[in-house]
Amino acid sequence: MKLLVALVCLLATTTAALADEPAKLPPTKDNLEARRAALVKKLDGQGFTVLVEAPFVVVGDEGPRMTAHRATGIMRWAIKLLEQDYFAKQPDKIIEVWLFANEKTYRKGAKKYFDDTPTTPYGYYSSAHDAMVMNIGPGAGTLTHELVHPYMEANFPNVPSWFNEGLASLYERPSEKANHIIGLPNWRLPNLKRELKAKTLPPMTTLLASTRDGFYEADYDAYAYARYLMQYLQEKGKLRAFYKAFLADKQDPTGQAALEAVLGEKLATFEPTWRAWALALQSDNR
Numbered sequence: 001m002k003l004l005v006a007l008v009c010l011l012a013t014t015t016a017a018l019a020d021e022p023a024k025l026p027p028t029k030d031n032l033e034a035r036r037a038a039l040v041k042k043l044d045g046q047g048f049t050v051l052v053e054a055p056f057v058v059v060g061d062e063g064p065r066m067t068a069h070r071a072t073g074i075m076r077w078a079i080k081l082l083e084q085d086y087f088a089k090q091p092d093k094i095i096e097v098w099l100f101a102n103e104k105t106y107r108k109g110a111k112k113y114f115d116d117t118p119t120t121p122y123g124y125y126s127s128a129h130d131a132m133v134m135n136i137g138p139g140a141g142t143l144t145h146e147l148v149h150p151y152m153e154a155n156f157p158n159v160p161s162w163f164n165e166g167l168a169s170l171y172e173r174p175s176e177k178a179n180h181i182i183g184l185p186n187w188r189l190p191n192l193k194r195e196l197k198a199k200t201l202p203p204m205t206t207l208l209a210s211t212r213d214g215f216y217e218a219d220y221d222a223y224a225y226a227r228y229l230m231q232y233l234q235e236k237g238k239l240r241a242f243y244k245a246f247l248a249d250k251q252d253p254t255g256q257a258a259l260e261a262v263l264g265e266k267l268a269t270f271e272p273t274w275r276a277w278a279l280a281l282q283s284d285n286r
């Protein structure tokens, strides 16, 4: 049975770019302003607010005040802390962040402006269209999740899906502690626990070695598995060290070697520890 867990995701890379899409340009001040002006012209009279929040251009249908509030609030905050903790490079192209008020306008906009039919009610990052397209109605967690993807693309081009989605999913419920962005336990936990109890989660080596399709089409909750591995590393103060070690490791594309190095033990002994920790973890499921 395929679980309905891939609620926030990357759109398939096979999606073709539209013929009239703007050229890929670095997000300099002038280029961002030019894109903003072009979008204002293109979307004239259609109820959108367009503004620059470097290195992105934000397009919102919630009105000028709310769109500005999202851009200068949660988005500016997340960009600053993600860059500080993980990402030395900004995306090398302008990426548009489309914030729709609800699922209805999100689906309609995805179709109209990108010819996409989203597989998720929340949002996606399309590398082909250089755009994040999301339903911001349920909350800003989708935005902080999706922000991770273009930064991963710029900084860790060969990142496996499990780590890309694991880190992005961690920040679906973002908070701040000692000037760092953190993720709190969230709605993915109950399903993880269910799978742990039912013993349907494969060995951790399977998650780490998963291909793109193996991750996105897994018959287990791969998002929750990856997310709570990240949560564990965060709680032990080892997440940023793991990111650095994994990024630097040119030998092991799965991340297992980096993980074992940071943990100071082999997966064979770590995995039972992690499983027991996850089963005992509490969440109010938001």
Ligand SMILES: [Zn+2]
Binding pocket: 008, 009, 010, 145, 146, 149, 164, 165, 168
């Ligand atoms: Zn994602």
